[in-house]
Amino acid sequence: MSADLERKAAGQKESSIGAGPLAAExxxxxxxxxxxxxxxxxxxxxxxxxxxxxxxxxxxxxxxxIIGKNDFDLYPRDLAEKHRADDVKVMAGTAPVxxxxxxxxxxxxxxxxxxxxxxxxxxGVVTGLLGIxxxxxxxxxAEDARLAAEDLLRKQAxxxxxxxxxxxxxxxxxxxxxxxxxxxxxxxxxxxEQLLQRIVDSRSSVALVDITGVPGVDTQTARHLIETVAxxxxxxxxxxxxxxxxxxxxxxxxxxxDLSGVTTRSSLAAGLRVALDLLNLQVVPKDRSR
Amino acid sequence: MIxxxxxxxxxxxxxxxxxxxDPDDSTISAxxxxxxxxxxxxxxxxxxLDISAVDIVDSFFARTxxxxxxxxxxxxxxxxxxxxxxxxxxxxxxxxxxLGGAMTALDVDRAxxxxxxxx
Numbered sequence: 550m551s552a553d554l555e556r557k558a559a560g561q562k563e564s565s566i567g568a569g570p571l572a573a574e575x576x577x578x579x580x581x582x583x584x585x586x587x588x589x590x591x592x593x594x595x596x597x598x599x600x601x602x603x604x605x606x607x608x609x610x611x612x613x614x615i616i617g618k619n620d621f622d623l624y625p626r627d628l629a630e631k632h633r634a635d636d637v638k639v640m641a642g643t644a645p646v647x648x649x650x651x652x653x654x655x656x657x658x659x660x661x662x663x664x665x666x667x668x669x670x671x672x673g674v675v676t677g678l679l680g681i682x683x684x685x686x687x688x689x690x691a692e693d694a695r696l697a698a699e700d701l702l703r704k705q706a707x708x709x710x711x712x713x714x715x716x717x718x719x720x721x722x723x724x725x726x727x728x729x730x731x732x733x734x735x736x737x738x739x740x741x742e743q744l745l746q747r748i749v750d751s752r753s754s755v756a757l758v759d760i761t762g763v764p765g766v767d768t769q770t771a772r773h774l775i776e777t778v779a780x781x782x783x784x785x786x787x788x789x790x791x792x793x794x795x796x797x798x799x800x801x802x803x804x805x806x807d808l809s810g811v812t813t814r815s816s817l818a819a820g821l822r823v824a825l826d827l828l829n830l831q832v833v834p835k836d837r838s839r
Numbered sequence: 840m841i842x843x844x845x846x847x848x849x850x851x852x853x854x855x856x857x858x859x860x861d862p863d864d865s866t867i868s869a870x871x872x873x874x875x876x877x878x879x880x881x882x883x884x885x886x887x888l889d890i891s892a893v894d895i896v897d898s899f900f901a902r903t904x905x906x907x908x909x910x911x912x913x914x915x916x917x918x919x920x921x922x923x924x925x926x927x928x929x930x931x932x933x934x935x936x937x938l939g940g941a942m943t944a945l946d947v948d949r950a951x952x953x954x955x956x957x958x
Contacts, residue, residue, distance in 0.1 A: 738929070745925030752945060776932050783928040785921070785944035 582612075585683070590668065592677040595619055595636045604682070639665040640675050649685065660689035714740050716747040723755045723824045724748060725817065727792075729762035737773035741780050748786050755824040756781055759817045761792030771806040778811050787812070787827060791820035845870055847877050853885040853954050854878065855947065860892040867900050871907050878914050885954035886911050889947050891922025896931055905939030917942065921950035 581588055587604035591597055597615045605612045608623055620629035639646045645666035652659055662685045668677045714736070716726045726744050730736070748756055758777065763770065778788040790813045793801075801808065814820045825832065844859030844866060854877050859866065874886060888904070890896075908918040918941040923931075931938075944950035 741929050741932075742925060745928055749925060749945065754945070754949075780925075780928040780932040783920075783923050783931055783938070783943050784925070785923075785942075785946075785949060 587682040589615070589680045589682075590677060591619075591636060591680070593640065593675065595633055598677065635665060636678060639678050640667050642667065649689065651689070659684065659686045661685060710736060710739055714743055716743055718751050718753070719757070719821060720824065720828075720830075722751075722753045722828055723757065723821070724751055724753045725757040725759060725820075727759040727762060727817070731765070732763055732770045732773050734769075734773065737776065740773075741777050744777065745780060745784060748781065748784055754786050755827055756786055756788050757817060757820040757824060758788055758790050759792040759820070760790065760797070761794070761817070763792075766797050766800055768804050768806060771801060771804070771808070775808065775811065789814060789820040789823050791815070791817045845873055847873055849877070849881050849883065850951070852881070852883050853887060853951065854881065854883040855887050855889065857889040858893050860894065862893065862900070864899060867903050871903055871910070874907055875910060875914075878911060878916060884916050886916055886918045887921055887944075887947060887950040887954060888918065888941075889921050889950075890927070891924070891946070894924055894926060896927045896936070898934065898936060901931060901934075901936035901938065904941065905937055908939035908941040912940065917954060919944050919950040919953050921945070921947045 581601040582603070584601060584603065587601065587607060589597060589600035589604050596617060596619050600612050600615045602612060605615050608615070615623070620632040623629070624632065635646070635648060645664055647662060647664045650661050650663060652661070661682050663680060663682045665678050665680045667675045668679050670676050714726065714728065716724050719725045724744075724747055726740070726747075728740065732740070744756060744758070747753070758774070760766070760774070766774075774790065778790070781788045788811065790808070790811050793813050793815050795815075812823060814823060844862070846855075846857045848855045848857075854874065856870070856874060856877075858870070862870075877883065878886070886907075888907075893900075904920065911918050920938060920941045921944045923943060942950075942953055944953055
């Protein structure tokens with residue numbers, strides 16, 4: 550087909566539609582020029598041999614003015630180099646290549662999708678390529694918006710994670726960490742890092758980890774808690790696990806979780822008592838007689 | 840006496856060993872030798888190992904620490920590992936590495952207290 554079009558492009562007069570042996574070509578020409586997409590064909594040397602009205606209009610030219618030119622005549626140098634490189638890649642392969650190209654026109658960001666496919670003759674030898682280009686600005690904008698929303702969600706999730714694990718100092722040498730929400734692996738990592746750093750910074754010997762706000766404790770959560778306890782011990786501090794509600798106690802025993810190496814209490818207050826004891830401290834009423 | 844960056848100091852009857860940052864495998868191996876050597880020479884009853892400069896502990900280091908602790912125990916001494924960094928503590932826990940029964944302390948000060956308590 551490209552040989553015919555080359556002849557035609559060389560300046561043969563177009564015959565009217567429906568009459569004579571060139572009728573089929575006229576119909577193809579009609580089809581091409583009515584397509585909303587931009588269509589072009591290049592030869593092996595990346596020289597234009599065909600294009601439709603839509604493509605030519607983009608340069609303010611007629612199709613006949615595009616024939617015989619190459620990308621360096623039509624596009625800025627860097628873009629032309631890119632197109633040339635793409636052409637080489639396409640003609641070296643066997644399958645069509647689709648590229649999304651973003652550009653700015655009149656200050657507006659737009660995007661086009663370009664599909665280039667190699668053209669072969671009857672023997673299967675590559676003679677050039679065919680390119681179809683159409684506007685995908687809306688789709689690209691929608692995709693960008695979607696990615697931005699996903700990114701925002703991720704950032705918000707991280708923020709929630711950060712707010713929900715505060716570590717507070719309740720006494721000299723005693724820090725408390727009330728955990729709110731489920732304890733998954735990622736959260737455990739964050740919990741451990743925060744707690745350990747705080748213990749080092751405050752030179753604490755006891756950490757009260759309160760799980761009143763943790764809705765459910767399964768074997769996984771228990772394992773994470775035991776991990777946290779072990780890590781704190783390595784620093785030379787101790788953990789008192791507090792806020793063990795009766796239902797949690799039931800679950801843990803039924804699951805066969807071994808928390809025997811950990812000091813546990815049902816409330817934060819009880820945990821504080823243990824902490825003071827560990828520090829050899831005693832709380833006594835003020836002497837009223839003074 | 841400082842060789843390969845490990846310092847060994849005797850404080851009363853306790854050995855104070857400080858590990859340098861980023862110890863290589865030969866330095867870690869040297870630790871064991873030096874400790875045992877010093878334990879014998881000074882008849883120390885405790886070992887305080889300061890690892891506050893170490894930011895990465897791999898399984899080889901952990902194993903050496905655990906072995907050293909057990910060896911010191913056989914010689915009648917106790918071991919306290921001091922100043923472990925949070926990141927090291929987390930990695931050690933997650934890798935399931937054991938320290939062979941060594942005690943731990945936030946810093947060298949408290950480590951010395953601990954050794955004193957076990958007198």
